[in-house]
Amino acid sequence: MELMHWFTGNPGGGGLRHLAIPKLLERLDALCEGTIAVDTEARIVWCNDKYLHMLGYTDPQSLLGRDVEEIIPNSLMRQVVKSGEPILLDLMAFGSDTFVVSRLPLTGPDGKVIGAVGICLYDKLHHLKPLLGKFAQLQDELAETRRLLVQDRRPRYTLASYVGNSPASLEVKRQARRAAQLGSTVLLLGETGTGKELLAQAIHASSERAGQPFIAVNAAAIPEALLESEFFGAAPGAYTGADKRGRDGKFKLAHGGTLFLDEVGDMPLQIQAKLLRVLQEQEVEPLGSNKVIKVDVRIIAATSIDLVQALAQGRLRRDLYYRLNVLSITLPPLRERLGDLEALCEGALEQIVERTGMGRRELTPGALQRLAAYDWPGNVRELRNVLEKAVLHSDNRRLVADDFDAILPRAVADAVPAARLHGPGGPGGPAAVQPLAQAVAVAERGAIEAALLAAGGKKTEAARLLGISRATLYEKMAQLQL
Numbered sequence: 242m243e244l245m246h247w248f249t250g251n252p253g254g255g256g257l258r259h260l261a262i263p264k265l266l267e268r269l270d271a272l273c274e275g276t277i278a279v280d281t282e283a284r285i286v287w288c289n290d291k292y293l294h295m296l297g298y299t300d301p302q303s304l305l306g307r308d309v310e311e312i313i314p315n316s317l318m319r320q321v322v323k324s325g326e327p328i329l330l331d332l333m334a335f336g337s338d339t340f341v342v343s344r345l346p347l348t349g350p351d352g353k354v355i356g357a358v359g360i361c362l363y364d365k366l367h368h369l370k371p372l373l374g375k376f377a378q379l380q381d382e383l384a385e386t387r388r389l390l391v392q393d394r395r396p397r398y399t400l401a402s403y404v405g406n407s408p409a410s411l412e413v414k415r416q417a418r419r420a421a422q423l424g425s426t427v428l429l430l431g432e433t434g435t436g437k438e439l440l441a442q443a444i445h446a447s448s449e450r451a452g453q454p455f456i457a458v459n460a461a462a463i464p465e466a467l468l469e470s471e472f473f474g475a476a477p478g479a480y481t482g483a484d485k486r487g488r489d490g491k492f493k494l495a496h497g498g499t500l501f502l503d504e505v506g507d508m509p510l511q512i513q514a515k516l517l518r519v520l521q522e523q524e525v526e527p528l529g530s531n532k533v534i535k536v537d538v539r540i541i542a543a544t545s546i547d548l549v550q551a552l553a554q555g556r557l558r559r560d561l562y563y564r565l566n567v568l569s570i571t572l573p574p575l576r577e578r579l580g581d582l583e584a585l586c587e588g589a590l591e592q593i594v595e596r597t598g599m600g601r602r603e604l605t606p607g608a609l610q611r612l613a614a615y616d617w618p619g620n621v622r623e624l625r626n627v628l629e630k631a632v633l634h635s636d637n638r639r640l641v642a643d644d645f646d647a648i649l650p651r652a653v654a655d656a657v658p659a660a661r662l663h664g665p666g667g668p669g670g671p672a673a674v675q676p677l678a679q680a681v682a683v684a685e686r687g688a689i690e691a692a693l694l695a696a697g698g699k700k701t702e703a704a705r706l707l708g709i710s711r712a713t714l715y716e717k718m719a720q721l722q723l
Contacts, residue, residue: 277358277359325354424449428542428567442455445499450498458500460504461701474488520564547708574620593625599632601638615649619696692704
């Protein structure tokens, strides 16, 4: 109780607190490397000799009345004066040195802020080695995480990855090299499976932006309700179920690098209008936010649909088409570059061996001829799928034509019954006459069956192969009772 009495003081004012405060201030002054005070306008009103010497001055009068930032460029004293909140522990860079500092507001008898005092606690950071060690560890972990993230967003393919030496392939590579040297928007046209994303990555890898992120987004694979936040980001709590921390959109993630917009022709009209504004202004506004973010992004777009037809049908904005169609490259389908078939097969078989660990496989001339006779509606992607199926189903080191007979989807003509292709006299007789509607139905059935087989039963992919919408595919399947 006696100690409590001395600490809280007595009417005579001789309490421990009154005795301790002067001693504490003296001790603090001895331990600190310097102290400085400012008024409500952040002008220097006092500086002790240590701080004066540390700042390189000899006359304290030369500092009085000057803005603190004029003497200490990185000072946060003005912030403390304005907010009335202390900054208890901070690192401040001054010249080539770093100091541990504390900043406290000063208040008058009425409780109003009348200034602030800054205390340079240490000029040697060894006093804070445990804290700084943990801080350095966290910074290293953050830097490593960022490095891995950037590495994941770098392209996996180069122009050498686009296999083929046919005239059509060489022309594609020539145009891609030219596109890489320019900073213009690139539009890649071609059927599904022709390697549009591979070429987009190759263009990025050969460009000046190679060290920056490559971000790919498939407009056809994202629900329409989420497209806006996927592209432009969302503020915290922008909509029900949104991340409380908010999220960065693909444009922000691709800042400084390349954004690959796949299947851009399937983008809803509402998003097309916002995308056009971003391309024109190079700025995005996250969903639910009033903050505009500047971005520096190169666009490479791709589509497997006929954009001219989409324009005519009103499914694509004409102004967006002109903005995207600056430098276009058309990727030929596999059936138009069969001279590359052998090289493509060799490369695909090597990748299958590396991925599965199975023994090396080769193709016989007969097998290669069998593959060349097929139309390949799924192009190179379908070719890789067929080769992998053959490897998994066959024990032969050398794959023969028979290994592919049960794997390759039937051609449209194969789906037509022989009785409908030939007259009563058989193959040599006169052709049977069919009503046009029946012939169309037969052709549609065969095309849909072939597309579904090529797509592995995935209806979205099959619709893309056929060049129709998924809704149209479902409607035709119902009509044909497929």
